[in-house]
Amino acid sequence: xxxxxxxxxxxxxxxxxxxxxxxxxxxxxxxxxxxxxxxxxxxxxxxxxxxxxxxxxxxxxxxxxxxxxxxxxxxxxxxxxxxxxxxxxxxxxxxxxxxxxxxxxxxxxxxxxxxxxxxxxxxxxxxxxxxxxxxxxxxxxxxxxxxxxxxxxxxxxxxxxxxxxxxxxxxxxxxxxxxxxxxxxxxxxxxxxxxxxxxxxxxxxxxxxxxxxxxxxxxxxxxxxxxxxxxxxxxxxxxx
Amino acid sequence: xxxxxxxxxxxxxxxxxxxxxxxxxxxxxxxxxxxxxxxxxxxxxxxxxxxxxxxxxxxxxxxxxxxxxxxxxxxxxxxxxxxxxxxxxxxxxxxxxxxxxxxxxxxxxxxxxxxxxxxxxxxxxxxxxxxxxxxxxxxxxxxxxxxxxxxxxxxxxxxxxxxxxxxxxxxxxxxxxxxxxxxxxxxxxxxxxxxxxxxxxxxxxxxxxxxxxxxxxxxxxxxxxxxxxxxxxxxxxxxx
Numbered sequence: 001x002x003x004x005x006x007x008x009x010x011x012x013x014x015x016x017x018x019x020x021x022x023x024x025x026x027x028x029x030x031x032x033x034x035x036x037x038x039x040x041x042x043x044x045x046x047x048x049x050x051x052x053x054x055x056x057x058x059x060x061x062x063x064x065x066x067x068x069x070x071x072x073x074x075x076x077x078x079x080x081x082x083x084x085x086x087x088x089x090x091x092x093x094x095x096x097x098x099x100x101x102x103x104x105x106x107x108x109x110x111x112x113x114x115x116x117x118x119x120x121x122x123x124x125x126x127x128x129x130x131x132x133x134x135x136x137x138x139x140x141x142x143x144x145x146x147x148x149x150x151x152x153x154x155x156x157x158x159x160x161x162x163x164x165x166x167x168x169x170x171x172x173x174x175x176x177x178x179x180x181x182x183x184x185x186x187x188x189x190x191x192x193x194x195x196x197x198x199x200x201x202x203x204x205x206x207x208x209x210x211x212x213x214x215x216x217x218x219x220x221x222x223x224x225x226x227x228x229x230x231x232x233x234x235x236x237x238x239x240x
Numbered sequence: 241x242x243x244x245x246x247x248x249x250x251x252x253x254x255x256x257x258x259x260x261x262x263x264x265x266x267x268x269x270x271x272x273x274x275x276x277x278x279x280x281x282x283x284x285x286x287x288x289x290x291x292x293x294x295x296x297x298x299x300x301x302x303x304x305x306x307x308x309x310x311x312x313x314x315x316x317x318x319x320x321x322x323x324x325x326x327x328x329x330x331x332x333x334x335x336x337x338x339x340x341x342x343x344x345x346x347x348x349x350x351x352x353x354x355x356x357x358x359x360x361x362x363x364x365x366x367x368x369x370x371x372x373x374x375x376x377x378x379x380x381x382x383x384x385x386x387x388x389x390x391x392x393x394x395x396x397x398x399x400x401x402x403x404x405x406x407x408x409x410x411x412x413x414x415x416x417x418x419x420x421x422x423x424x425x426x427x428x429x430x431x432x433x434x435x436x437x438x439x440x441x442x443x444x445x446x447x448x449x450x451x452x453x454x455x456x457x458x459x460x461x462x463x464x465x466x467x468x469x470x471x472x473x474x475x476x477x478x479x480x
Contacts, residue, residue: 176440
């Protein structure tokens with residue numbers, strides 16, 4: 001039986017109990033994990049996640065396409081922000097993109113020492129669940145949160161993924177945070193977009209006029225990709 | 241308008257946004273906060289919370305009554321464990337008790353720099369809510385958790401307290417963790433004792449045969465006390 005644990009923010013990652021044979025699913029619904037899936041769906045070849053702005057700038061100076069934001073805003077040297085819509089164009093096809101965001105890429109960095117790392121969002125929920133069932137390992141769902149704080153959007157996604165995995169008899173929840181994520185999802189699932197109206201980051205995006213992508217964000221299965229970390233680079237596991 | 245923030249585990253205390261004029265409500269439902277309320281209800285004069293076993297031993301050697309446990313078990317040098325039932329006897333009336341537990345007293349230590357610190361549990365829910373409304377300050381509800389991990393029982397209590405405070409128009413939630421706590425409480429409130437069946441610590445207590453006190457724990461308002469920190473000592477605010 002594989003265990004499922006949820007880490008509600010990166011700051012709690014040291015407290016996870018699962019020590020062996022686990023895959024980390026990194027979740028940053030608003031917006032890195034949603035956007036990374038959208039990018040692969042639109043033909044991006046690989047994504048190099050970097051944790052700092054300095055690293056992103058260095059790659060830019062070497063001629064790479066760079067996606068970079070902090071606090072929701074595109075940085076001036078970057079080619080893209082981190083809205084999923086940024087990657088829905090022909091320009092990205094076959095390209096390598098360097099990606100640095102407020103929460104998402106730092107969470108990826110944290111989880112590098114697991115057996116594997118996959119990116120999860122509503123837009124790849126079904127293919128991700130299938131992939132994880134095939135991989136047949138313990139899971140730690142790592143919510144990127146917002147600057148180490150708990151957030152609702154990542155947590156309800158954790159719950160949605162757990163709901164799918166429990167349909168397979170090979171998985172069981174193994175911590176109170178997993179139970180809470182599932183219960184919050186069961187409250188939210190009737191209308192996730194309406195539920196998330198009260199989330200703090202949803203208001204942040206609204207103020208920045210970056211909330212056009214929300215309807216896309218909470219729609220299931222608009223992509224058929226499972227971004228996974230291979231070495232230091234994200235690729236689509238389903239295209240290997 | 242006063243803000244309500246929930247800190248889901250002590251490890252996230254540095255991330256709270258509320259910086260001014262706030263009271264911390266410390267919650268450790270299983271079991272320190274429930275037991276501290278029971279102790280005052282049974283006539284304890286004051287409680288000295290200490291974070292380490294060494295401090296507890298030192299007080300013991302000076303002749304104090306000492307309550308001390310780690311991982312749910314009473315320590316051999318102590319007079320009491322931390323079950324609420326331990327304090328329901330004549331022996332404690334008018335006494336000073338030194339109290340050290342796995343999670344609870346360490347959380348108290350963390351919150352010493354707030355404008356005030358109160359102890360919250362289901363057994364003092366109504367009088368606590370009334371007290372906080374009168375105090376009229378911002379709130380940080382600090383869930384003691386289990387060894388820095390999130391737990392369900394403290395979180396649903398945070399939600400229950402928020403539900404009460406929102407009936408007063410002078411309070412509003414100010415973070416996603418508060419929203420999540422309220423939603424989890426709304427799922428749990430029909431039968432909190434049944435809901436908590438799935439909590440990890442509930443199983444831990446069952447294994448240790450320490451779960452006789454659960455029915456008492458999830459019953460509202462069996463006490464009329466609001467333990468608050470004054471200097472380094474907890475007293476009952478309603479008896480001042």
